[in-house]
Amino acid sequence: MSSIARVTTITSRSTVSFEDAVRSGIERANETLRNIEGAWVKDHTVKISDGVITSWQVVLEVTFVLDS
Template identity: 70%
Template sequence: MSVARVTTITARSADSFEGAIREGIERASATLRNVSGAWVKDQTVEIEDGVIRTWQVTLEVTFVLE
């Protein structure tokens, strides 16, 4: 049997939603042990002068407790 915890994080990228997801997962994995999954809860963009400047995601990251 295992017990998991879910934590919410946000991550940004200057390139894409995929880049923001990768950045968030890499950072979470560097801090948390046993990251086992993530759910993209929300996606937003910041626009300046009609151009997308940043892509942001809110992730629900699951990690298994030791």
């Protein structure tokens, strides 16, 4: 038996850290997607105001297995 997976792109932002942005993105994706098996951090950026980082953003490629 084989399985089919799908990849979806999610963007998540945090005012705390990159790690927090990743965690929140996965937690939110888990609310609507089933069978999440992994994620790849495709991109990460920061927003800066007056020389200070104000937020961290990640673009995640989330892989989940489709129901059979």
